[in-house]
Amino acid sequence: MSTIKEYLSEDHSRCDELFANMEDAVANDINTAKEAYELFAGETERHFQMEERVMFLEFETKTGMTQGPTAMMRQEHTQMRALIKEMGEAIDAKDKDKFFGNSETLMILMQQHNMKEEQMLYTMAQQHLSAESDRIVDMMKSMIVE
Amino acid sequence: MDLNGLSADQAPPISAPIRFFLTAPIFGVIAGLLILLCDPQMLISRYSIESIVITHAITIGFLGFVMLGALTQMLPVLAGVKISKIDTVAKVAHIFLVFGTLFMIFGLLEDHSKLILASSVFLGIGFLALIVPMLLALSKVVHVTASVRAMITSLVFAFLIVLMGMHLLASYGTDKFSSLHVLLANVHSVWAIFGFAGVLIIGVSFHVLPMFYVAPRFKPFCKQKVVWLISFGLLLWLVLNIFLESYSTVAKIWVALFFWAFATTVFLKLYRRRRPISDVTVWYWRTAAIFMTLGTFAWAINDYYDSRYIVIVSILIGGGFIFSIMSGMLYKIVPFLVWFHLNAKGYMSIPTMNDMIDKRLAKTQFILFLISLVGFVVSFFIPSILPIFAITFIVSMLILEYNVIAPVLIYRKIIKTKPEFDMSAFNISVEGIE
Numbered sequence: 001m002s003t004i005k006e007y008l009s010e011d012h013s014r015c016d017e018l019f020a021n022m023e024d025a026v027a028n029d030i031n032t033a034k035e036a037y038e039l040f041a042g043e044t045e046r047h048f049q050m051e052e053r054v055m056f057l058e059f060e061t062k063t064g065m066t067q068g069p070t071a072m073m074r075q076e077h078t079q080m081r082a083l084i085k086e087m088g089e090a091i092d093a094k095d096k097d098k099f100f101g102n103s104e105t106l107m108i109l110m111q112q113h114n115m116k117e118e119q120m121l122y123t124m125a126q127q128h129l130s131a132e133s134d135r136i137v138d139m140m141k142s143m144i145v146e
Numbered sequence: 147m148d149l150n151g152l153s154a155d156q157a158p159p160i161s162a163p164i165r166f167f168l169t170a171p172i173f174g175v176i177a178g179l180l181i182l183l184c185d186p187q188m189l190i191s192r193y194s195i196e197s198i199v200i201t202h203a204i205t206i207g208f209l210g211f212v213m214l215g216a217l218t219q220m221l222p223v224l225a226g227v228k229i230s231k232i233d234t235v236a237k238v239a240h241i242f243l244v245f246g247t248l249f250m251i252f253g254l255l256e257d258h259s260k261l262i263l264a265s266s267v268f269l270g271i272g273f274l275a276l277i278v279p280m281l282l283a284l285s286k287v288v289h290v291t292a293s294v295r296a297m298i299t300s301l302v303f304a305f306l307i308v309l310m311g312m313h314l315l316a317s318y319g320t321d322k323f324s325s326l327h328v329l330l331a332n333v334h335s336v337w338a339i340f341g342f343a344g345v346l347i348i349g350v351s352f353h354v355l356p357m358f359y360v361a362p363r364f365k366p367f368c369k370q371k372v373v374w375l376i377s378f379g380l381l382l383w384l385v386l387n388i389f390l391e392s393y394s395t396v397a398k399i400w401v402a403l404f405f406w407a408f409a410t411t412v413f414l415k416l417y418r419r420r421r422p423i424s425d426v427t428v429w430y431w432r433t434a435a436i437f438m439t440l441g442t443f444a445w446a447i448n449d450y451y452d453s454r455y456i457v458i459v460s461i462l463i464g465g466g467f468i469f470s471i472m473s474g475m476l477y478k479i480v481p482f483l484v485w486f487h488l489n490a491k492g493y494m495s496i497p498t499m500n501d502m503i504d505k506r507l508a509k510t511q512f513i514l515f516l517i518s519l520v521g522f523v524v525s526f527f528i529p530s531i532l533p534i535f536a537i538t539f540i541v542s543m544l545i546l547e548y549n550v551i552a553p554v555l556i557y558r559k560i561i562k563t564k565p566e567f568d569m570s571a572f573n574i575s576v577e578g579i580e
Contacts, residue, residue: 016360017360017420019360020360020420020421023421023422023423024420024422027422027423079489079490082494097500097501098498100423100500101497101498101499101500101501102498104423104498104499104500105482105485105498105499107357107358107421108358108478108482108499109482109486111353111357111358112223115223115224115353115357116223116226119226119289119291120226120289123289
């Protein structure tokens with residue numbers, strides 16, 4: 001079983017891959033890109049929820065830090081959700097420029113965010129939650145997206 | 147565990163990096179004017195005062211400013227460290243560096259000893275005011291990644307070259323040159339290019355290329371060892387230069403080999419990148435890789451021609467490699483910072499990053515820069531045509547300045563309006579939880 005850090009970091013790479021597929025699809029033909037977009041948007045939303053509804057809660061309960069790093073990460077999720085929504089609207093409107101403008105911004109924001117999580121938050125989470133690591137990874141895997 | 151990188155105020159205020167980015171192209175223009183006004187014959191020797199002045203207008207004024215600005219922004223993100231009062235530190239360092247660079251340029255050109263001595267002190271204070279706190283902050287990082295290690299190594303080289311540079315400048319100021327002057331000048335320049343700038347670029351690219359272009363990741367060997375191998379080469383080069391000068395080419399080839407390998411790796415990784423986007427930043431990375439390849443070869447074989455072509459080597463590596471990467475980075479980082487800071491303040495309807503800089507202007511700027519680079523190399527053999535390329539370079543720098551200002555003006559315009567969404571509720575203090 002992978003650790004919390006490994007599991008969520010690998011999920012980042014998977015979302016990056018889906019992100020690249022989506023951009024490829026839009027570059028080829030924006031009319032047929034919706035499916036690749038839905039896949040990326042869906043999996044990224046799933047990743048956010050695995051953190052917000054499972055890992056962050058466990059972390060906050062264990063450490064008592066409800067207003068700390070997890071609050072910051074939640075705020076960045078809000079920023080990214082807004083961008084992803086605008087990208088979907090751009091695909092509906094067949095507006096390539098608007099799509100790539102937003103995807104470029106999302107890319108940098110997402111990577112800064114991932115780096116902070118992988119280098120700091122996940123490392124901290126793994127330290128504080130090592131005993132419950134397997135259970136938490138299981139819960140994240142079986143979580144149903146709302 | 148250091149939480150600073152995750153705290154609500156993790157990012158330094160936008161003014162800290164931006165003030166450096168706005169100044170850099172102005173020094174590019176000054177360097178261009180100096181090239182235009184000087185006697186082209188003087189630039190064939192690296193030791194002429196004109197060559198030294200123009201080189202530093204570019205290396206300190208442009209490259210140094212961009213690197214320091216970028217470091218203030220990258221430290222919290224790549225290393226999770228925060229420098230206290232970074233805004234004030236950046237402001238003070240910036241003022242000292244601007245005056246220090248100007249004093250150096252005019253002091254050396256006018257042979258004004260007090261001005262030269264003042265420049266030595268000003269540049270020393272300006273650089274060290276940022277380098278020392280950054281090194282102290284980085285020394286506390288618990289989770290040392292390849293990029294953090296590269297940043298520390300690069301800043302140690304920076305620290306040493308600043309001290310050497312201060313000494314060298316003071317020698318001009320007092321007109322007293324030690325027997326080690328030439329050796330020190332050599333070490334200063336080689337360590338600045340390969341140790342400070344080169345290692346920093348390599349360290350940052352471990353993250354930037356896979357992240358921003360979804361290019362294949364760097365191999366663990368590359369990430370773990372290359373910085374050490376280069377540092378070893380640079381130290382070996384110093385030792386050989388002092389004790390066994392005739393063998394110093396060996397160390398040179400050693401260092402050149404790794405930079406050549408890096409340039410090739412960058413080129414291949416960009417070729418295999420997953421993102422279809424090809425913008426000005428990608429062209430700049432490619433240009434950098436090609437010029438670095440040419441530059442390392444030219445540097446390695448230059449010894450067999452009594453260093454006759456060192457000026458060409460400097461243009462290829464300093465201009466073609468480092469300058470290109472710094473320019474490309476400005477095109478990404480400035481629009482992102484504007485977007486990021488506005489968004490974090492609750493402004494939702496803001497232009498996307500791609501709408502902030504006119505793509506045609508960016509392309510024109512890139513092409514003019516490229517023409518200038520090639521022109522500078524050709525002018526080494528035909529000095530009379532140098533003024534043409536001084537002009538293309540000046541124009542490219544003016545456009546670059548405009549392209550950097552444009553997003554900043556968007557920021558200033560939007561920040562005066564009322565945010566759509568009040569994010570202040572999210573700005574939660576995380577003090578006391580370490």
